[in-house]
Amino acid sequence: MFNQLSNRFTQAFKQLSGQHELSEKNIQSAIEAVHQALIEADVAIEMINPFIEQVKSSALGQAVVGSLKPDQVFKKAVHDHLIQYLKPESDRTLNLSAKSPKVILVCGLQGTGKTTSCAKLAHHLKNQHTVMLVSTDVHRPAAIDQLKVLADQIEVTCYPSDPQHTPSTLAQNALNEAKKNGTDVLIVDTAGRLHIDASLMSELQSIHQTLNPIETLFVMDSMTGQDAARSAAAFKAHLPLTGTILTKVDGDSRGGAALSARMITHTPIYFMGISERIEDGLQPFDPHRIADQMLDMGDIVGLVETVEKHVDKKTAQSMAKKIRKGIFTLDDFSQQITQMQKMGGLQNLLGKMPGAQHMSQQLAHAQPDEALKYTQAIIQSMTQQEKQHADLIKGSRKRRIATGSGTSIPQVNQVLKQFKQMQKMMKKLKGGNLKQMMQNFQPPKDSPF
Template sequence: MFDSLTERLSDSLKKITGQAKLTEDNIKDTLREVRMALLEADVALPVVKEFVDSVKAKAVGQEVMRSLTPGQEFIRVVQNELIAVMGRANEDLNLNCQPPAVILMAGLQGAGKTTSVGKLARFLKERRKKSVMVVSADVYRPAAIKQLETLAGDVGVNFFPSTADQDPVDIASAAIAEARLRFNDVVIVDTAGRLHIDADMMTEIKRLHAAVSPIETLFVVDAMTGQDAANTAKAFNDALPLTGVILTKADGDARGGAALSVRSITGKPIKFMGMGEKVEALEPFHPDRVASRILGMGDVLSLIEEAERKLDKKKAEKLAKKVIKGKSFDLEDFRDQLQQMKNMGGMAGMLDKLPGMGQISQVAQQHMNDKMFVHMEALINSMTPHERRFPDVISNPRKRRIAMGSGLQIQDVNRLLKQHKQMQKMMKKFSKKGGVMNMMRGMGGMMPPGGGMPPMGRMR
């Protein structure tokens, strides 16, 4: 989402990083570019003005002027202000009440409200160990009721049925009563949306809110709508006591304006960010981590948390023992690593969270996309178990058979075997003394063209 903003800010801040001294002039030039970068990202004008004024006031302060590295100190000021604009820290859901805790979801039609209900239900079930019931009070779209039923089945939570001829308040009240009998911890109520804000919708959702007294009222907003997202959130906030925001479609080509505007305009925190269509693609919103990513500093903490949740620990331990003992890294091991990497969002998704890897990530996306991982897996699956364990036996006739079996070309087989060889060499380096450093040096050969790792002497 923040790619273009990151690029613009990086270019403007680069000019000041090496400055031995900060002056009114060089700060003024950089701030002008920062201002343009934020406006191009569709950040609301009042937010941009306040942001730039605040950075300027702190940048010309004595602390920055006296710093040994004023350019870097200036970037720290910009980072702190980005965090302040989005909220100092992640604000968790408040579920401290007599069960069931009711969460009311509001928003315009098409923002991804129903999908977000499914994602949030899964998040609460898997990460917070809560028993969850979901219910749709959207009586205007029978398809939304069916969609929520399907999502509930996919994520393994209770679904309370409803029909288009019922009253939304009756539906929600009956669902809460049923959840109480089932000893459910949380009830998530999906509400009707419209293509635009209107009096009927606001009257209905106010009536629903008064009837169910939710502990959390979350506004679901599409990140693609830029600063309009913040204005819509304000309109809902004026009508309802919102407790937080869920920003959806943040994995698209949105320019980031919504994330930087919502908190300032509504005073309400972004609690979650939807990062894709899949039900697991919902992440708590951490302003400090997002600010780091905007400035090209990566998000290592999120990468570590993701690894802890998604990596198959048994397979990882098995491979580690195999490598340490100096045993050969075969194609079955390679397939396991491809699957693990796919679970982590692919090579580009991982690189995106590493400091200073923004441009490498973009190159990786061009050369190592999801389709490439699917092709590599298909090639390995087309081999016999003996060929996977002993790749050296793969002769030209075998290559032709593997290519035909996977629906690919012989050059694809050759490319896969070459990449496996490179991985094998890296693993051998890892098993020797000073393995980690040797392996990182070898990673340069695994990177796509134009995206090699920097020499070890220049790594930070």
Template sequence: MFESLSQRLSATIERLRGRARLTEENIRESLREVRIALLEADVALPVVQALIERVKVRAVGQDVLKSLTPGQALVRVVRDELTSVMGTVNSDLNLATQPPAVVLMAGLQGAGKTTTTAKLARFLKERKKKKVMVVSCDVYRPAAIEQLRVLAEQVEVLFHPSAGDQDPVAIARAALDAARKNFADVLLVDTAGRLHVDQDMMVEIKALHAALNPIETLFVVDSMTGQDAANTAKAFAEALPLSGVILTKTDGDARGGAALSVRYITGRPIKFIGAGEKTEALDPFHPDRIAQRILGMGDVLSLVEQVEQKVDQEKAQKLAEKVMKGKRFDLNDMRDQLQQMLSMGGLGSLMEKLPGVNSLPENVKSKVNDREVHRMIAIINSMTKKERRHPDLLNGSRKARVARGSGTLPADVNKLLKQYQQMEKMMSKLAGGGLKGLMRSMSGAMRGMGGGGFPGGGGMMR
């Protein structure tokens, strides 16, 4: 998400960053480029105009021209205004009511409401420790009811059954009664969608809203529809007391226009963003972190949270103890690390949160994909248990056998072993010199890769 916008803005900002002195003229020129970048990202015109005007007012005033580092001051202004447009801070779900707290899910057909309902159920169950029930009131699409049943089973939450011949309001009331009897903390109500906003749809969802009196009414919208996402959200906000928006399919949206437009156009906060089909692929929306990612500053806080939630803490602890005792880091350990990486969303997801990634050449970024990780795991799996514990045993004939077994070439096996040796060396540094030894080793490895530390990150590992 934001890939094309981020590249354009980062290039513009980078030119300004190093300037000792800024004038109204070169600020105007830069803001013109920012304006074009935002329009190309399908950000709604009123949003672009308001954002540029606010940046201009601050940029030609005391905030920037009188600063000792005017280029960096302008970067901060752009970051602050992008954050402000998207809502300043994360807006959490309000569940402070007598249980069950009812959350009504609204949106057009194809936006991903049913999948998002399951994702939100998992989020509330795992991260908020809530007992959740879900129900589908989409009587026009029987497959939606079955889909939600299957997903509810997957994420292990309560499911209230419904059928296509029932009245949606009757389903909702019965589900609310069942949620009370089962002592559920939250009831998520999936509703029917249409291909476009129409009168029948609005009448039905207003009736559901009146019957349930939900504490949260969330509008689920496909981010790839760009400006249309903001306009559709506005139409719903005028008909319903929306409390927030969930943007879906953000992994397929390189522009990001919806995220920058929805909050401004509707006045409703974006509460979550969904990226991918998996039920864990739903994250709280943090405007400040998103603004930093757009400007190529990375999103280290989200990366840390991702690691805390997805990494197997028990395995990590065992590996740390093993290394600190001076025992050798082997290929079984390397495979565990690779699998953990995939569980956190893969290389692409991790890399986009690192500072300075936008400044990497395209041919380098294109090589960062999970296919290579899966290949490495396949190579390790083709080895015997003894070879994984003692990689020094891998001579020419053994490498040829491993390559055949994994459908790769002996050169791929050699490449993996070289990467293993680098990781093993880092781990031995940690055992010998503590964290400082590891950081020195990592810095050397980055320089060896031609990076000299993270690009644009100020040599953060040196």
């Protein structure tokens, strides 16, 4: 997430490495590097120059005192102004305090992930509210079917849309049904287009007039940079947008849309799509955490939340008891890999750590998550006896496991080598010597995956 932008910012900060103070002269190269980083990130041009001037003024106005270094002071100035540009003008959040049914109208261009975002939002709200979904996209019956499938997946009511009706009629019928059933929140998916046209805007305005929604959210594809922000501005000219959902953030290496969206639409970014998963693919937008990630400072809060959400406490307690006894089998090894995959994989977890850019560059060719899939396949091709007693796995057994898992004997050997290293670590944990274990452990560099 934002890899390209954070890498460029890191290079900008290095321009001040070794300096003893901040001055007009020595700050210029760093300022130019930040300027170039924002251009390459596809940030809206109209916000780049004001941002640069504010950062420069702020950095020059701060004294370099104590143990602080000039690059740290400059980095703080950039960080503070990133938050300022990402943060809404007020602390407004999704308005769910109005009388039920609270209508949320969702709009955007085709292909931005609008329908999926509706389902993700419904799942996000369903624990505290009764939610109904409805599609008004009569132009694409497949979109109606898609929303129904997603609603069934997350066990949320979906109003049966008839493509023979007009979008406004569908919206009114769904609202009547929501009132009748005492539904708290009605989320309305609308038609998209490949580009903005008069008929689309007229249709949306008609639906808006029919429903008078409490929230009108624009779904923006973060990977389209400032084009997405300009599309939002065009929608804003025709509809009273109240907020934004930024999608495909997990695949966005630039960050231009995130930085441009709020400044152009003057509405808060409520949520961002961080994965394709409906159940946990939508995350509340936090300007501080996004600024941290843009500057390669990690997302420790997100890491903790991920672990708390996906790690099964009973399984973890059971594993802790075994480790205290010095017991660690291939079954346990497989279980740890499964937990990691539930949390989004190794690269996702590393991406939330400070200095993730450096680590991700080291892992760029290793494809660790792909290797974990092969590791799982190899372990699953073993007998239960082999999983409990890895020393039994010799020549003929290795050939059988390699054939069964669709891998090779060197790959089987590598998994066994990694397991034995992990087993050795766990036995050291039994003695409580964690510090020495971490100092001595070196991951293998000769992976055949």
